[in-house]
Amino acid sequence: MEVLSKNLQENLDEFKRLLPAEDVLNFEFLTGDGTKCVAVFIDGITDKALLGELVAKPLGMYEGKATFDEIKKRLASPENKEENKLSALQEEVLDGNAVLLVDGCERALVLGLKTVPVRAITEPPTDIAIKGPRAGFVEDLKTNMALLRTRLKTPDLLFESLTLGKQSATNVALCYIKGIAKEDVVDEVQRVLNKIEVDGVCDSSYISLFLAKRRHSLFKQSGTCEKPDILAAKMLEGRVGILVDGSPIALSVPYLIVEDFQSSEDYFVSPYRATFSRFIRALSLILAIYLPAFYVAAQLFKLQLLPIGLLLTIASSIQGLPLSPSMEMFLTLLALEVITEASVRMPKYVGTALSVVAALVLGDTAVNAGFLSTTAILIVALSGICLYTVPNLVESNSLIRMLMLLAAGSVGTYGIILLTAFILYYLFSAESYSSPLLAPFAPVVKRDLKDALVKFNTEQLPRRPVVVRGENQTRLKQ
Amino acid sequence: MNSNAISTRQLCFILAFFLPVNKLAILPSVLAKYAGNDLLIAALLPLVLQGGVIFGLLWLMQKREQTLFELIEEKFGNTVARVCYFILAVYFAFSALLPLAEHKIYIEYIMYDSLPSLLIFLPFFFFSAYAAAKGLNSTGRAADVGMPLFLFSLPILLFMAIASADFTSLLPVGRTPFGDILQGSTSILSWCSEGAWLLLFLGNVKLERRFLLKTSLSYVFGALILLVFLAIFYGIFSTVAINESFAVAKIARYYNALKTLGRVDYLFIYILSLLQLFALTVPLQLSVQSLKKCFNSDMVSLFSLIVNGAILAVIILTAQSFPVLERVINGYLFPVFLVFANLIPLLCLLFAIKKKPKRKDSSV
Structure with missing residues (x-):
């Protein structure tokens, strides 16, 4: 059985076969006209309170005929989508979303009610700044994406999601600012990520191994940071960011060694x-x-x-x-x-x-x-x-x-x-996505030397770094 | 332009910083031996000759964006071009021999209190075999790093030394017989043979505005630094300069502050040694690149092993007889350098002037 049938019990049996774990729960309720509905979800990673408040309650109060389209309209949850393939529905449930099955319907609704225990946003231990923002990334991808979005409120900030890891099915988001990041770098990163076939991605460092061109190198070949303001600054220079669900460490490419000598605080002091x-x-x-x-x-x-x-x-x-x-x-x-x-x-x-x-x-x-x-x-x-x-x-x-x-x-x-x-x-001879690792010292990139070991005033840095930027070169109009 | 090309800036750094750096150890005492207080004149002659050759090749570089291989191939065919590149490969390996032997005894002197085993020098060949297998763009980047290394070390050493120099010992100018000065000049021809490097840089440099002016001035800067160094060296050691080999390691030792600080001048000498390593690998790299083109093969690692292995064998055989090696190369084989570093570049220039410009993409 690849797609849903009209028989609710058959669908539930199929779900039980696909997801036999004890933490997969079925929440049964009736609509106002007595139509039977079942929400399938995983205990602990789906918000049960919201499921009751935004789904079961409005549907229970609806007295009219509960057709699939009517049910869809009556839901109070904002993030819903239709799906009828069992494999896709299985992935959604595993991802923390609830799947709403309605008796007599061959389609189901995927309800975006994912919730994971997230630790509070705190200052990360490795990127401490005396002056400047203190918020650090957490282990939740959505939160991290939101932290980045709040710092880059531009329609050009693009996220491309993909799932990596055969067993872990870890969500990964590629983020970049269109026009500022080099397109060929974005394409290359996408190509590399899509080629990864691994059992699990427990942390972003797993991905950094695949991003490296020289696998056995002593030197890292992708940048790391734990703060959204740093990643935002890197992306504003033209780098591509990679966020991984379950990891508070974001990756960025191209990587230059000099960036590890720079601290976020350097931009907040004289x-x-x-x-x-x-x-x-x-x-x-x-x-x-x-x-x-x-x-x-x-x-x-x-x-x-x-x-x-x-x-x-x-x-x-x-x-x-x-x-x-x-x-x-x-x-x-x-x-x-x-x-x-x-x-x-x-x-x-x-x-x-x-x-x-x-x-x-x-x-x-x-x-x-x-x-x-x-x-x-x-x-x-x-x-x-x-x-x-x-x-x-x-x-x-x-x-x-x-x-x-x-x-x-x-x-x-x-x-x-x-x-x-x-x-x-x-x-x-080492390069990270076409950018020499030792730039701007070898080769010397005169303009980029203004923000290498020596830090010039921000007004003296009207252009993005030559070695990483894309088409949009100007960051400060004078 | 191929991806292996270096930038104009990198070529400038090579001319200004790589060329003088291997002339600071034994060359000054050799010059002093023949030309005495007129060592500057004796140094000037080969430097001017080399300068002329380099200027000619730089002009050619600007006029025609063709590699040497393409120039020869166009005129004489592919086989001749390959044979020429093989001969060039042998020449570049040969030209690296004396500087390497000199470097060996230089590091034995400056870095060890007692004479170390030959094995101490062998790790150099691990490095050079690795570096020689890299393309010209690595040489260019080494030159980029070489610039601050040079500017941070040699000027400080010169500053430490200048107070001890008595420049009146260079007077009166012209006291030495011209024959001796000329002998001094010919005896350092092997040190002034880097003009041949530019043969393989032909068609492999990204040209910029005022290319000829920038590169020529860079060469002049390097030559001037060497002349200043020689003047200070002779100013300090005067008549005993003949015995003062490894000049660069000695000129700053009379600086007063060293009594309390220790020989901190060694730190600058070590930095300069790093730059010397970069400069020493250039002819080896060029030799490997020539073999690569000659055999039209990408087995650069193998070529590098062969070239470095051959030089290592000679170094081992002549480990205890540097003076003999030096006498043979500078006394009898100096015409080889005249031919490859001066005559062949001039011939290239003549051939190229007669031909119409042609642009083509290719590697070394």
């Missing part, structure tokens, strides 16, 4: 402060990656690099250490990674104990016992703090830091320089 902050972030990242490696290389291969006073201090702190400089640094970094990993997963109330254990037991005791030097701990601590100034790049940069350490320990400073050159060459 350009001088924003520029300073961006330089601090860049400098911190350089320190985070290179400091442990240079410390090891300097100790092992080129002591002249360090001033004599510092050299003496280090010499006294490493005297009698059983470990080589590279092994000492490697173990300390490893301990930092373990502590970071544990502190993320550990219940909050154990966090304080963890800090004490990490700082006193591991740090102080290791130094007193003569396993580690204070300098190594200081360098790792500084490197660890610096790494988190650009939180979106932590995943790749912590690995690069380890690789740098390995290069420094085995080849010395030359190893660090070679690895840097290698990574740079890799990035030179």
Whole structure:
């Protein structure tokens, strides 16, 4: 049986066969003239109160002949559509909508009464701003779309919905501003998304793997953000956004590495402060990656690099250490990674104990016992703090830091320089949807440099970034 | 224009920053050895010669948007063009040899307190094999990154050094016999052979307004930087300059603040080393691109492995005898550089002038 029949009981039996789960409920009621109706829905994700208020109540009060068209007119729920295919109706029920079956009718009404337990809109942990909007995305797609719509009240803001995941049937929305986003990028993203055949999409990060052109790359190839104002700003530059039901993290393409050095707050403070902050972030990242490696290389291969006073201090702190400089640094970094990993997963109330254990037991005791030097701990601590100034790049940069350490320990400073050159060459040829990952630095895009590391006044940025924009280039008329 | 093409700006950066960067280690002491205080004149001669060749090729680039392969193919046929590209591939690999050997001993000096094992240098070939397999647009992007690296490192080193320089040691000009100056000039011909790079850039540059002016000025800028560097170098070391190889690593060491800060000048030297790596891979890339065109094949990784493998073998064989290698190449084989970096570009120019312009899309 592919379509509905006129017999209500047959239809219900078919639904029971298709959806045997216990949480699939049937709500039976009669219209004013005694026609039997049944609403099929899933407990917990369909709003039962609205079903009673907007559907059962008006129909129960209607005294006239309850034909299908009359029933449709009498419903007070705003989002209704007709459907007669059982497979489509099954999907609607699974999606949280109610299906209204009427005795003697071969059609059913899909009632948009989906409701899911949604957490409150709060400030996300990774995109905190002292100044500026605090609302973050939540796990509900509709809410996220609404959050975006409230910031971009333009008819050109388009959402294209699709369902991904054979088992999860996750709703995904592709969003872009027509004219501002490049059409070929939109087409390419659509093509990539439509090709995805996977069991489940539990989070947007599942999709980001498919969006990547280089699947085994250490570097991410799509941008991420947790705030609607940031996604709106990215879309206003010409990027395409991807929202996934069940994930508070939105994706955006094309992705440029420089965007992770920019914070939403940069646009709410003076350009001088924003520029300073961006330089601090860049400098911190350089320190985070290179400091442990240079410390090891300097100790092992080129002591002249360090001033004599510092050299003496280090010499006294490493005297009698059983470990080589590279092994000492490697173990300390490893301990930092373990502590970071544990502190993320550990219940909050154990966090304080963890800090004490990490700082006193591991740090102080290791130094007193003569396993580690204070300098190594200081360098790792500084490197660890610096790494988190650009939180979106932590995943790749912590690995690069380890690789740098390995290069420094085995080849010395030359190893660090070679690895840097290698990574740079890799990035030179890396592109995200036709936009070079290192733009606007390599290749240099002069106009886009005004909002890269240096931040110019908004009035000096009348045009959208060259590398990501579509036909509509102007964002500020002067 | 093909997708592998670089922009005018990137070509400018290559001329201004890649060309001088590998001339800062041994070249100054070689010049000082032959030309003494007249090292600037000795340097000027090959730089002017190279400048002339580069200007001619830039003019050709502007006049005709054809690649060298197309130019040769049009005149002599496809087979000759392929043979020429094979010879060019060998030449580019050969031209990379001395700079690489020099780079090896340079990094051994600046980055290690004691002489390291040869194995330390071998990872370079992992990088170069990867980089050489990339197209010209990667070279262009490397040049984009090279610009801030150069401007952040060399001017600071020069600033640190300038206070220690006594420029009167360059006087009187013309004291050295002309024969010695000329010998100094010929001895650095291998360092001034990058004009040949432009042969493969023909037809692969996106032309902009005032192309010739911008690119020519970029070359002049690079040459001037080198001359300033040489002047400061000789101003600091004067008569002992002959013994001061690895000049760039030494010129800033007398800066007063280093006593308290430590050798922070090394940080700038390391940054410059990164740029040197980029510049060193250019002839290898060109060699691979020539082979690619010669065999009309996309197996760039294989070509890159072959080219880098061959150079690695020579480097291993000559690991302990850089002075011999340097003497052979600069003393006996310098005509090779004259032919490829000067004569062949001039011949190309002559052939091209006689022909009508023709536009065509193609790669290197």
